[in-house]
Amino acid sequence: MTDIFADIARSTAEALGRLGVETSAEEIKRLMQLPAKPGFGQFAVPLFGFTKTLCQPPPVVAGKVADTISCPATVQKIEAVGGFLNFWEQPGIIAAEVLPKIVHMRDRYAAADEGMGQVVVMDYSHPNIAKPFGVGHLRSTVIGNSLYRVLEKLSYKPVAINHLGDWGTQFGKLIYAFRQWGSEEQLSVQPIRALYDLYVRVHEEAKYNPELEEHGRAEFKKLEDGDPDNRALWQRFRDLSLQEFNRIYARLGVGFDSYAGEAFYNEHLGPLIKRLQETGLAHESENALVMEFDDPQLPAFVVRKADDASLYATRDLAAAEYRYKTYHFSRALYIVGSAQALYFRQLFAALKKMGYAWADHMEHIEFGWVKFGTEIMSTRKGTVVFLDDVIEQAVQRTKDIIAEKNPELPNVDEVAEQVGTGAVVFSQIAVRRNKDIVFSFEDVLNFDGHTGPFLQYNHARLCSLLRKYGRPVETDIDCAVLADPEETRLALLLHEYPRMVQTVAETCEPMTLAAYLIELVDLYSSYYHRVRIMTDDESLTRARMLLSAAIREVLRDGLYLLGLAAPEQM
RNA sequence: GCCCCCGUAGCUCAGCAUGGACAGAGCAGAGGUUUCCUAAACCUUUGGCCGCAGGUUCGAAUCCUGCCGGGGGUACCA
Numbered sequence: 001m002t003d004i005f006a007d008i009a010r011s012t013a014e015a016l017g018r019l020g021v022e023t024s025a026e027e028i029k030r031l032m033q034l035p036a037k038p039g040f041g042q043f044a045v046p047l048f049g050f051t052k053t054l055c056q057p058p059p060v061v062a063g064k065v066a067d068t069i070s071c072p073a074t075v076q077k078i079e080a081v082g083g084f085l086n087f088w089e090q091p092g093i094i095a096a097e098v099l100p101k102i103v104h105m106r107d108r109y110a111a112a113d114e115g116m117g118q119v120v121v122m123d124y125s126h127p128n129i130a131k132p133f134g135v136g137h138l139r140s141t142v143i144g145n146s147l148y149r150v151l152e153k154l155s156y157k158p159v160a161i162n163h164l165g166d167w168g169t170q171f172g173k174l175i176y177a178f179r180q181w182g183s184e185e186q187l188s189v190q191p192i193r194a195l196y197d198l199y200v201r202v203h204e205e206a207k208y209n210p211e212l213e214e215h216g217r218a219e220f221k222k223l224e225d226g227d228p229d230n231r232a233l234w235q236r237f238r239d240l241s242l243q244e245f246n247r248i249y250a251r252l253g254v255g256f257d258s259y260a261g262e263a264f265y266n267e268h269l270g271p272l273i274k275r276l277q278e279t280g281l282a283h284e285s286e287n288a289l290v291m292e293f294d295d296p297q298l299p300a301f302v303v304r305k306a307d308d309a310s311l312y313a314t315r316d317l318a319a320a321e322y323r324y325k326t327y328h329f330s331r332a333l334y335i336v337g338s339a340q341a342l343y344f345r346q347l348f349a350a351l352k353k354m355g356y357a358w359a360d361h362m363e364h365i366e367f368g369w370v371k372f373g374t375e376i377m378s379t380r381k382g383t384v385v386f387l388d389d390v391i392e393q394a395v396q397r398t399k400d401i402i403a404e405k406n407p408e409l410p411n412v413d414e415v416a417e418q419v420g421t422g423a424v425v426f427s428q429i430a431v432r433r434n435k436d437i438v439f440s441f442e443d444v445l446n447f448d449g450h451t452g453p454f455l456q457y458n459h460a461r462l463c464s465l466l467r468k469y470g471r472p473v474e475t476d477i478d479c480a481v482l483a484d485p486e487e488t489r490l491a492l493l494l495h496e497y498p499r500m501v502q503t504v505a506e507t508c509e510p511m512t513l514a515a516y517l518i519e520l521v522d523l524y525s526s527y528y529h530r531v532r533i534m535t536d537d538e539s540l541t542r543a544r545m546l547l548s549a550a551i552r553e554v555l556r557d558g559l560y561l562l563g564l565a566a567p568e569q570m
Numbered sequence: 571g572c573c574c575c576c577g578u579a580g581c582u583c584a585g586c587a588u589g590g591a592c593a594g595a596g597c598a599g600a601g602g603u604u605u606c607c608u609a610a611a612c613c614u615u616u617g618g619c620c621g622c623a624g625g626u627u628c629g630a631a632u633c634c635u636g637c638c639g640g641g642g643g644u645a646c647c648a
Contacts, residue, residue, distance in 0.1 A: 341573095
């Protein structure tokens with residue numbers, strides 16, 4: 001199969017070569033971009049980077065290249081504007097290149113084998129047992145899930161680990177609180193509510209009564225030493241919470257390969273600490289065991305508390321060792337809020353100091369806070385927004401809209417679930433990772449404009465169009481009738497899609513894909529309103545259906561990669 | 571104190587990695603579109619010293635330095 005983009009890149013590289021510039025077709029292809037505005041060609045190559053070696057201003061270089069280039073016959077026009085080389089293809093050439101390919105390959109269109117044989121361990125979601133699943137946990141879950149699907153598309157073998165927060169001093173407090181104020185009745189009726197109330201109460205009372213901290217620590221120590229009563233209570237809390245989490249994950253379409261939480265590494269902790277002591281990698285300081293680093297920026301890292309109990313760091317070190325031994329990952333991603341950036345630098349440095357070269361392949365994929373108004377959500381303060389409530393409201397809102405707009409829709413409940421969760425998921429993925437998100441019900445429940453439901457709506461409308469067409473879409477047709485600039489632009493955007501998916505994998509930034517899909521769908525929606533897809537002209541109709549079918553494929557695949565369902569009607 | 575992140579339209583955000591063609595969207599506001607493929611849509615329109623000041627460059631929202639404002643982190647919470 002010929003590749004017109006490669007052909008043009010080669011021609012451009014050759015023309016530059018004759019002018020005395022060393023470059024390659026690959027480099028030019030990488031530089032190729034879609035112009036910001038129509039009028040600057042269908043696609044463009046910026047030549048600014050080559051002007052230095054030639055000691056000539058950009059417009060002169062571009063002019064010379066435009067004059068001397070010998071292009072494939074499919075190129076209709078080349079223009080040098082500023083330092084850009086702008087290309088126009090003959091009508092339909094780009095469409096013919098890309099549309100049949102998409103319709104044939106469907107969800108394999110963006111697939112690549114670059115990750116073949118490489119395991120990527122991913123740590124995300126990690127809710128805390130005995131705390132409700134808040135909107136804060138949603139962001140890690142949604143980003144992780146999307147990256148999982150993207151990596152899988154590129155033939156990596158992702159392993160999703162839900163490192164449950166099921167261990168730590170907080171359980172001592174909770175056990176103490178349950179014995180003080182809790183009851184079996186509450187626990188069996190509304191388990192999560194009951195545990196959450198206890199959690200808030202114990203932190204509230206601890207403010208006035210410092211002894212509670214001591215009680216909590218003591219109960220946790222007993223738990224860690226294997227006290228059967230505490231152990232049984234802990235197991236019960238864990239089971240109840242996990243049940244609840246799994247119900248929510250099912251709604252979001254999220255799954256995990258492992259639920260090995262913090263408690264899972266219990267037996268590894270003692271030997272690990274002993275090893276760190278004996279090898280001299282860690283030493284006693286103020287009764288705690290700490291590791292120190294050469295880098296003066298990195299403060300000491302506590303790996304065992306003064307009361308001999310383990311802490312987060314101990315369990316993460318053990319988890320890292322276990323994961324490497326078990327999965328032999330080539331990359332390990334921790335999708336955790338940026339508040340823990342320093343902690344992860346210490347963790348990775350500690351592993352490096354332990355002699356693990358693979359520590360270099362661990363990355364903290366950080367993200368900003370999810371704020372509610374001006375406040376940061378806090379489980380302890382009780383200012384958390386329950387994810388379940390958010391989803392429930394979004395689903396209800398969807399039902400209202402369906403009742404108004406499409407009362408004939410057969411499977412209302414299923415679609416409302418898909419669209420409602422779609423709105424919630426999209427709200428988390430449509431903002432760059434390192435920015436804080438201001439969570440507002442008003443925005444999440446507003447389905448107008450650039451939202452998850454907007455993407456889903458366009459998908460459903462495309463499906464409807466294809467149903468109405470009633471025949472298989474033909475791929476072996478004359479695309480020259482797709483002479484409209486928007487049709488060419490759409491084809492060019494579709495051509496970008498696989499590159500976009502790879503960018504997401506490199507940057508771990510699903511927002512880029514969300515923005516891409518919005519751009520694609522926005523343009524198509526505008527086009528759809530301006531022209532008729534199905535016309536009296538047979539060949540034109542065939543071509544426009546092919547374009548529409550290709551857009552549906554990419555949209556459906558893109559929605560999947562973001563973690564949104566793509567209902568066929570809504 | 572030191573370290574990290576953010577600062578673009580009334581609001582929420584793209585664009586910054588790899589500097590480049592007049593800074594783009596959505597929401598909110600104003601006006602319009604439905605005998606026609608899903609109007610959860612589309613079209614028109616109002617609205618910007620890209621936090622401030624320097625520097626590098628032919629060219630800076632983008633890179634560098636300083637400052638201001640906000641947030642986070644800074645040994646036994648996770």
